[in-house]
Amino acid sequence: MDAKFFECIVCFEACRDCINCLKCNPILCKSHVAELHRDQCPSCRDEPFHYQENVALQRIICQMNAAARVAAPTGEPRENVAARVEPEESAEEPEEEPDAEDSAEEAATVEPVETAEETEAEDNDNNDDNDSISRYGSKVPRPHPYEDQYRKLPNDAHKEAMLAHVHGCQDSKCHTLWRGPWGSFIGGRKGKTHFHLTNCPAGKRLNELIGWDYDDPHC
Ligand SMILES: [Zn+2]
Ligand SMILES: [Zn+2]
Ligand SMILES: [Zn+2]
Ligand SMILES: [Zn+2]
Structure with a gap:
């Protein structure tokens, strides 16, 4: 699976604690919620920003990271x-x-x-x-x-x-x-x-x- 698929639209890194807007699909890290401009969705601009935890994706990313650790155990943090x-x-x-x-x-x-x-x-x-x-x-x-x-x-x-x-x-x-x-x-x-x-x-x-x-x- 392509890691790009799990990229956060705000920080462009692998998404951490994935959430998504209730009105659109792109994923972002939950940590960005507090910093959103005018409480707008950074993708569709819906405001106020309403989101849901993307638990399924959080698990998939967790498992991918675990698999990556086995393949390359000495990655730099x-x-x-x-x-x-x-x-x-x-x-x-x-x-x-x-x-x-x-x-x-x-x-x-x-x-x-x-x-x-x-x-x-x-x-x-x-x-x-x-x-x-x-x-x-x-x-x-x-x-x-x-x-x-x-x-x-x-x-x-x-x-x-x-x-x-x-x-x-x-x-x-x-x-x-x-x-x-x-x-x-x-x-x-x-x-x-x-x-x-x-x-x-x-x-x-x-x-x-x-x-x-x-x-x-x-x-
Ligand atoms: Zn992010
Ligand atoms: Zn949105
Ligand atoms: Zn994890
Ligand atoms: Zn010390």
Whole structure:
């Protein structure tokens, strides 16, 4: 299948959290809704913009990305992609949350993982398959209808390693160990509402060891 088929009409990248206008067919990333000019559909100009989640397409893209990972496991993550996705949003919870950097205490479903003892990060296997993931944590399917998406959960030892890294690392994107609907990750201050995953090499590796895919954090 041609990847162009899944291109977002706003950002021209593979569509993330696909939605489409109720009046026309082109797809776009849900993250653009907040930025639409005059709340118009960017394709047919219908306003206000009414849309539906394109769950079927979200799943197809998810599966294509999974297949692509098997074929080319070392793809470079694209900058910014994660920041446009809001992990807290779902079809059941349309409420939008602004980039509230100062309201971390109010997080409903994403919260910093507190507690910490310093432990050493295990750092001896670059393998990305499920066997190695199970050594550091687990990937658990999310509830219906999102069972093609996964929570990435570290085991106790790996959680300690992640916390130790957060406390020791000066990288601004190793700010907090966040926990939310898609699991736990080391990320920056916007991690409460975005996939603000760290790009610090050691922090990123700790995320990837439990199955975080920087190209598609839902999977
Ligand atoms: Zn887009
Ligand atoms: Zn439209
Ligand atoms: Zn996905
Ligand atoms: Zn770091």
